[in-house]
Amino acid sequence: MVNIRQSDIAKELNVSRVTVSKALRNHPDISSEMKKKVIAASRKLGYIPNLIATQLNSRKTNTIGIVIPDLENSFFSYIADSMIDYATENDYRVILTVSREKESVEKRNIENLIGMRVDGLLVCNSQETTDTEIYSQIKKMKIPLVFFDRVAVGSGFSSVVFDDRNGAINSLEKVFASGLRRIAHFAGYSGVNIGKDRREGYLEALRKQRIPVKKEWIIEGGYELNDGRNSLLKLLALNDLPEVIFAVNDRVALGAYKSAKEAGLSIPEDIGIFGYGFSEITDFFDPQLTVINQDPRKMGQLAAKVLIDEIAGVHGSNPVKITIEEEFLWKESVKKQK
Amino acid sequence: MVNIRQSDIAKELNVSRVTVSKALRNHPDISSEMKKKVIAASRKLGYIPNLIATQLNSRKTNTIGIVIPDLENSFFSYIADSMIDYATENDYRVILTVSREKESVEKRNIENLIGMRVDGLLVCNSQETTDTEIYSQIKKMKIPLVFFDRVAVGSGFSSVVFDDRNGAINSLEKVFASGLRRIAHFAGYSGVNIGKDRREGYLEALRKQRIPVKKEWIIEGGYELNDGRNSLLKLLALNDLPEVIFAVNDRVALGAYKSAKEAGLSIPEDIGIFGYGFSEITDFFDPQLTVINQDPRKMGQLAAKVLIDEIAGVHGSNPVKITIEEEFLWKESVKKQK
């Protein structure tokens, strides 16, 4: 690799490196003629400043580190994309790491990013993560950090999350208002936050309507397509179909679509389906999936904004907690009764 | 931010910084007792090495820069994911930048990454990119670079691309062999490589079978869902339906699905559809989309491997050109005739 340095420009012009350094940064010390000369020479030689060196003595890298569980999940890739967007607009670079839902990888990534002296961190915990020691250390080091979507609780950092519980309650109220009353829930494991909050929302919504809970209609499973398939088969075996299925996420909903069609059930006539998701995916379902919209771009943007503000010292030392409301997008997959 | 330095450890132990530096890197100079002491102290103080400083004098960052057009496109997010995977496994970090299909952003990203002194670059050109001057400069600077998917031709760098033309030819041969003969093509603009190669494959396949080309069955459009919708409407207006539509990509195919269903055509009975895509998306189509498989993980992995090998000096100065064969995955959306 052949890199041009400021000293090369200085030699070319027979001036000192300092003059060059100042000229390039448009320092008032330097005459405008000199500046022109320096800029011309740097163009000519193809000078690209060494940010590593700059960063070393400014102790600022203008770089944000992201730790995300899985880029193959479009929800997360949209989030990452919007974070990169927002960061770039605000003159920050982004180092993106993927934890693959592994706690150990998450930890390694974070140490790596701190080693790179990023100015701040955007972190979504892996599903496995339970040990929060590293986060206490980050707190001690006073490195700005914002959690998004999944939060290591009690660590005292800012966070941006969805209001899943109310999202479920509000959405189900709309469903009830349309005359539908028999709703099953394809739930995630209740150990995980996501699964827990969404299920609680479901239960609370039923309670409000004084609709008795049918335990057999809460079918617990994972978060992938096959889990949705299996849950639908379990539901069929009951010989007691609900009017609508409320799925814990879009992949589970898709699995339910598949099994439903294989079983000869048409959506939404024989059975309706809706679930957590985001607007961009509705089109990938036929009929279009009704979703409780978790706007990933909004989350990414907000988290990045909170972090960058925090780096700038906007919030002082008070962590900011942002809860994003979810909107119910009624599409083809659920048929209103009235 | 509060960061512990080697000198802090040195002070703590009343030794020189160099001893600490060597001990931490397990240098043979240092006694094992001293090493233990140093490691214990660094643990205790929560020392995290400053990679910026290390990089400054090693002139190696162990970091790869990626420039990708759009993370919202799952094809690219899978590629990015697999690159990060491969890089991480090989002890490289990744700085990911997104060009949003803008030439100017692409250029800015590259300069930024070079400024960060990444050890190498993985680049997919934006759709707009025509000016390749920056790439000549990179060549001069001897910075390793590998293009993937879209290549600034004539710049003399290694590349990893799909063999779109043969993918089309081979796939169409299978379709023909099953007895289907009337195939339309929803094409991209022929100005762009992708659009051009795929269309040429289509034409060549017809030629081989001595099937006359119907110009009105080559419907040119963009690469998004709505383009597929519009193309299908244009096709319907002809009152001369083909048996199968060959779509330039999955989003166009999806648009065709939508319009077909709205027009009361069922797939594959009334009309078959297949297109370029990758295996993970077939399930999102109902019926499952038959695809000419462009495996994004394979592309990401290979490109990352070629680059990392190149950084290690494996290929000398000879650019490597890798062409990935595409496999035809016959799914539900096309019905075999025999």
Add this chain to the structure above:
DNA sequence: ATGAAAGCGCTAACAC
């Protein structure tokens, strides 16, 4: 207006 000296945190080369 320009430049010399010192230092960011770490490491390689060379003493002791």
Add this chain to the structure above:
DNA sequence: GTGTTAGCGCTTTCAT
């Protein structure tokens, strides 16, 4: 075995 010196490329005093 341990420490001293010098330097990575840049910027920030402080002289001139």
